[in-house]
Amino acid sequence: MIHRSLLRPRVLAAVAFVLLVPSTYGGADVGLGTGEPAEARAAFVDGRWLVAADLGEAAGTASGLALAADALSIHAHYVAPEPERPEVLRRAIGLAEEAVRMQPSDPWVRFQLAHAVGRYAQSIPPMAAFREGYVGRSRQLVEDVLELDPEMVHARLQLGSWHADVVAQAGALVARLTHGARAKSALEHYERALEMAGEDLVVYAEVSRGLLHLNRRRHGARAQELLRRAVDIEPRDAYERILHQRAAERLAELQER
Numbered sequence: 101m102i103h104r105s106l107l108r109p110r111v112l113a114a115v116a117f118v119l120l121v122p123s124t125y126g127g128a129d130v131g132l133g134t135g136e137p138a139e140a141r142a143a144f145v146d147g148r149w150l151v152a153a154d155l156g157e158a159a160g161t162a163s164g165l166a167l168a169a170d171a172l173s174i175h176a177h178y179v180a181p182e183p184e185r186p187e188v189l190r191r192a193i194g195l196a197e198e199a200v201r202m203q204p205s206d207p208w209v210r211f212q213l214a215h216a217v218g219r220y221a222q223s224i225p226p227m228a229a230f231r232e233g234y235v236g237r238s239r240q241l242v243e244d245v246l247e248l249d250p251e252m253v254h255a256r257l258q259l260g261s262w263h264a265d266v267v268a269q270a271g272a273l274v275a276r277l278t279h280g281a282r283a284k285s286a287l288e289h290y291e292r293a294l295e296m297a298g299e300d301l302v303v304y305a306e307v308s309r310g311l312l313h314l315n316r317r318r319h320g321a322r323a324q325e326l327l328r329r330a331v332d333i334e335p336r337d338a339y340e341r342i343l344h345q346r347a348a349e350r351l352a353e354l355q356e357r
Contacts, residue, residue, distance in 0.1 A: 135159055135160075135161025135162065135163045135164055136156070136159065136161065136163035136164050136166075136167055137155050137156065137158075137159045137164055139155055140152045140155035140156040140159065140164060140167055140168070140171075141167065143155060143171075144167060144170070144171050144337070145336075145337040145338065146337075146338055147337070147338025147339070147341075149171040149172065149174055149175035149179065150171070150172075150175055152167065152168065152171040153167075153168040153169075153171040153172045153175070153191075153192075153195075154168070155168075156168030156169075156171065156195075157195060161202070162199040162200075162202040162203035162206065162209050163199075163203075163206075163208075163209070165195045165196070165198055165199035165202070166195075166196060166199040166206075166208065166209040166212040167212075168192075168195050169192040169193070169195040169196035169199065169212040169213070169215070169216050170192075170212045170215060172188050172189065172191055172192035172195070172216070173189065173192045173212070173215045173216045173219045174339055175188060176188040176189050176192065176219055176223065177219055177222070178339075178342055182223075185219075185223040186220065186223045186224055189216055189219050189220040189223055190220065192212075192215075192216035192219070192220075193213070193216045193217060193220060195216075196209075196212045196213035196215075196216045197213060199212065199213070200213055205248065206248075207245050207248040207249035207252050207255070208252075210241070210244060210245045210248065211242075211245045211252065211254070211255055213241055214238060214241035214242045214244075214245060214255070214258065215258075217234060217237055217238050217241055218234075218238040218258070220234060221234035221235060221238055235266075235279065236279070238262065239259070239262050239279075242255055242258050242259045242262065243259065246259065251296060253293050253296045253297045253300065253303060254293075254302065254303075256289050256292050256293040256296065257289070257290070257293040257297075257302075257303055257306055257307070259289050260285075260286045260287075260288075260289030260290040260292075260293060260307070260310060261286070261306060261309075261310045262281070262286075263275075263281045263282055263283070263285040263286035263289065264283070264286035264290075264310040264311075264313055264314045265310070265313060266279050266281035267281050267282065267283045267286065267314060268313045268314050268315075283314055283315075286310065286314060287314075290307045290310060290311070293307065294307060299329075299333060300333075301330050301333040301335060301336075301340050301343060301344060301347075302340065302343060304326045304327070304329045304330035304333070304347070305326075305327070305330045305343045305344075305346065305347045306343075307323075307326055308322075308323040308324075308326040308327045308330065308347070308350070309323075309350070311323040311326075312350075320354065323354070324351060324354050324355070327347050327348075327350055327351040327354070328351060330343070330344065330347040331344065331347050331348050331351060
């Protein structure tokens with residue numbers, strides 16, 4: 101039997117890497133939800149995420165608030181200085197929670213809460229994220245989304261990354277005993293996301309990242325294949341441009357080895 105005190109350091113190390121998938125459910129050509137202001141979506145597509153957040157919040161609708169939360173989560177991870185990230189993400193969580201209260205049966209709205217909570221877990225010290233339950237909550241939130249919409253590609257992708265990143269950081273045995281995370285589950289969710297996605301830059305980029313994190317030697321060839329496919333896709337918005345650039349850099353690094 102493994103004593104729980106021996107498991108904790110490795111588990112805590114995993115927390116900071118849980119749920120790395122930002123939400124762009126539908127990408128740049130996502131249809132406007134009821135009450136989502138067109139100008140907020142336009143700002144989002146352009147990468148003016150704080151403007152998009154303000155406009156979405158001002159709309160006061162579930163879709164507007166969810167879009168605001170999405171924009172804040174992306175801004176916090178990619179743009180905001182590290183000390184400011186928790187505050188930005190607390191705002192995102194609050195807006196997403198309000199959106200869920202207004203429209204609890206909408207999977208896209210619920211997905212923005214999962215996104216914000218996952219990012220917040222990354223922005224605070226691992227011990228705090230573990231103690232405050234953000235690791236388990238982030239998984240539960242994504243599973244709740246998939247209960248509403250089993251075909252939501254990016255929710256399936258996010259759940260795959262939850263399993264992959266916990267296993268990669270904590271080790272297979274510890275991850276399974278403490279959080280029920282499994283490499284097999286990560287691969288199954290990734291394969292399902294790839295089947296459903298079609299030509300999706302976000303999916304290709306994130307699955308390749310997760311595979312390399314899980315086991316570079318075993319999955320390196322598949323990751324390179326997916327990175328090449330990601331690089332061949334024209335980005336549709338500011339967020340995809342970031343992923344496209346990172347995919348190109350990762351592919352170049354792998355090809356140099």
